[in-house]
Amino acid sequence: MLKLVADRQGGAFSRGQASECGYTPDQIRDRLADGRWERIRYGQYAEAVELSHLAPWDQQGVRHQRLVHAVMNSMRPGTVAVSHQSALALHGTPLWGVDLAEVHLNRLDRHRGGRIAGVRHHRGKLTAADLTVVNGLTVTTLPRALLEMACTSSFEAAVISADAARRDHPISVDDLQRLLEVTEFWPGSATARAAWRFSDPMSESVGESRLRVLMHNHGLPAPVLQAAFADADGFVGRVDFYFADEQTVVEFDGLLKYAAGTSDSLIREKLREDRLRALGLQVVRITWADLDHPARVIARIHQAFARSRRTA
Known part of the structure; x- marks a missing residue:
């Protein structure tokens, strides 16, 4: 029972x-x-x-979902809607670099806003178009929640969630335009707009989104995402980032990519990289740990650019 x-x-x-x-x-x-x-x-x-099989951000998302349900289990029905990053967690959108210690709710009644017992109450004006139901709970829609979160977070965190939202869920132009007008004068709206403009559904993971923001923040030219390459033997593969003018490929090795740890997968990846180099491409491989040293990452990419120019 x-x-x-x-x-x-x-x-x-x-x-x-x-x-x-x-x-x-x-x-x-x-x-x-x-x-x-x-x-x-x-x-x-x-x-x-047991959550150990999930990526760290997905573990945090699951824990936050349970916290949201626990909070809503003690609220009077019809008085609040789950909002901001709490709504994104329920929508299943990846969250990274976002504070998940508090549950965010938007008041639907006349109750005051503020922080009460680990719950952040907001007083945003909502219409029927801003609300939906997820797992039995009233929540703000994914695009509304995305802009709510983006107005209160870093550019990097907003891009990560926006990339995933655009990749996994269609967002209509009309709905987006309406929400951009509604949030135009909100604190943090400039960050939200910049993150949305920069977001790209071709970014396939949290790590790729983080690396893309890092390269952008350090002034690198915009790469082509998921570019495909072939040689005389056929299809070589898609690469995460391709700097065409520099004939350089940047690949992100995700935290869980080689979780299986099979020698076959490592050999296949090495052969794939050899074929890319045989096409005259420089290949830079970035790991999750490298992202903690942005200057080092950028230096390695610039070094690859320099090698490419010397061999051109």
Whole structure:
């Protein structure tokens, strides 16, 4: 019975709901003590889940989704809509570099805004076009939530989510234009607009989006994304970034790309890189750890540009 209740609420359930399903105070305490249950927030719990197979940002997204459901489980229906990054988490949009410690809600009633018990209440004006339902919860639509979050985050964080949103969900021009007009004078709207203009659905991962922002911030020319190459033996592959004027390819090796760790995959990648070099291309490979050293990354790319000019 409790599992059915929790499934309807994103995995979260209250202490009262557990009691109604027959769990005694001692049983609740025992399950929390031995790790079968997790305390999501005061009086709200969920069964423990294994998330180690997910990327770190996806783990954070799942945890935040449960926190959102726990908060909404204690709210009066019809008084709020989930908004900002909390809405994006429910929409399944990747979030990186965004504060997920608080749940963001937009008031639908006359309640004041502000921070209360780990919940950030906003007073934005919403229309029916701004609202949808995800997993039984009223939330702001994906484009509305994206602009809400982008107005309160960094350019990099906004681009990462915007790339993913544009890649995975169609956003109509009319809806976007309406929202850009609504948010024109919001604090942070300049960042949101810049991030949207820079966003590209061809960016295929959080890491690629981060690397693209890094290169942009350091003044590199705009590369072609997902350019395809072939040689006399046929298709070689698509590359993450191609600087045509510099005949240079930049590839991002994601955190989980070689999780399987098979020698065959490493050999295939080495042969692919050899074929790219045989076409006269410089190849620069960037890892997740490299992103913590942006000056070093940019220096390596400039060095590849220089090699390309010497061999031209």
